[in-house]
Amino acid sequence: MNRFAVNVSTIFTEVPFLERFQKARECGFSLVECQFPYEYPIERIRDELHQNQLSIVLINLPPGNWEKGDRGIAIFPDRTAEFQRSVEEGIRYATELNVPYIHCMAGVLPADLDRQKAKETYMRHLYDAAKEMANHSLTLLIEPINPFDMPNYFLANIHEAVSMIKEIGMANIKLQYDFYHMQRIQGNLAATFETYFEWIAHVQIADVPGRHEPGTGEIRYEYIFRHLEKCGYKGTIGLEYIPSGKSEQSFYWRTLYACH
Numbered sequence: 001m002n003r004f005a006v007n008v009s010t011i012f013t014e015v016p017f018l019e020r021f022q023k024a025r026e027c028g029f030s031l032v033e034c035q036f037p038y039e040y041p042i043e044r045i046r047d048e049l050h051q052n053q054l055s056i057v058l059i060n061l062p063p064g065n066w067e068k069g070d071r072g073i074a075i076f077p078d079r080t081a082e083f084q085r086s087v088e089e090g091i092r093y094a095t096e097l098n099v100p101y102i103h104c105m106a107g108v109l110p111a112d113l114d115r116q117k118a119k120e121t122y123m124r125h126l127y128d129a130a131k132e133m134a135n136h137s138l139t140l141l142i143e144p145i146n147p148f149d150m151p152n153y154f155l156a157n158i159h160e161a162v163s164m165i166k167e168i169g170m171a172n173i174k175l176q177y178d179f180y181h182m183q184r185i186q187g188n189l190a191a192t193f194e195t196y197f198e199w200i201a202h203v204q205i206a207d208v209p210g211r212h213e214p215g216t217g218e219i220r221y222e223y224i225f226r227h228l229e230k231c232g233y234k235g236t237i238g239l240e241y242i243p244s245g246k247s248e249q250s251f252y253w254r255t256l257y258a259c260h
């Protein structure tokens, strides 16, 4: 199993962003993913990917103003124009960098926004974005995020996520199944993965607590990796973890669990 993609937003943070690609290569990876590439010119990222023979599998849409507390803007009825611009920007980066998956963060539900209204807006925005992305053969991902790390984040329930995907009815909207979030939200990791397998296009991993590398916490990743194989999962596995020590030394679990 060599489908691991280093998340260069959470790993190799010892060095500046653009130097992390070379580090990924030096550690034997051919795939990376990234949360928000938008501060960096496309050409510079493309050069790094090319020089280090890497492919990038995932980026997020611009999430609004992160410093001011935005964690996505898709649920807001009064931010449609800004959301559309974020979709255009995401598509621009994805097409230029050959990225197949774009994760759209929903947003944090404010006290003065009715949940039903937010849900309708979110679904309409997802539909519009997915339609636009389909023209570029891109897949839009949504991901339940745990309420401990992101209180009041709109999407914290996988059953609701799948029912919305079904209702929207766009074939290029899929799930990003992040084992770290799923463990904190509800547990029952393997069974839930199997139940929703057909909707899952991308997986991310980290252990609980601490969001560190596999083997540092309560999730039995040796079993999870076998389970992914058993279910026939052929997608990539994003290493969206915060190394417990030095990044270079955080990959020992690959030898431990014999997954290279």
Ligand SMILES: O=C(O)[C@H](O)C(=O)CO
Binding pocket: 035, 060, 103, 105, 143, 145, 178, 181, 204, 240
């Ligand atoms: O936090 C996560 O798990 C998401 O995947 C992300 O990229 C935004 O924080």
Ligand SMILES: [Mg+2]
Binding pocket: 143, 178, 204, 240
């Ligand atoms: Mg994630």
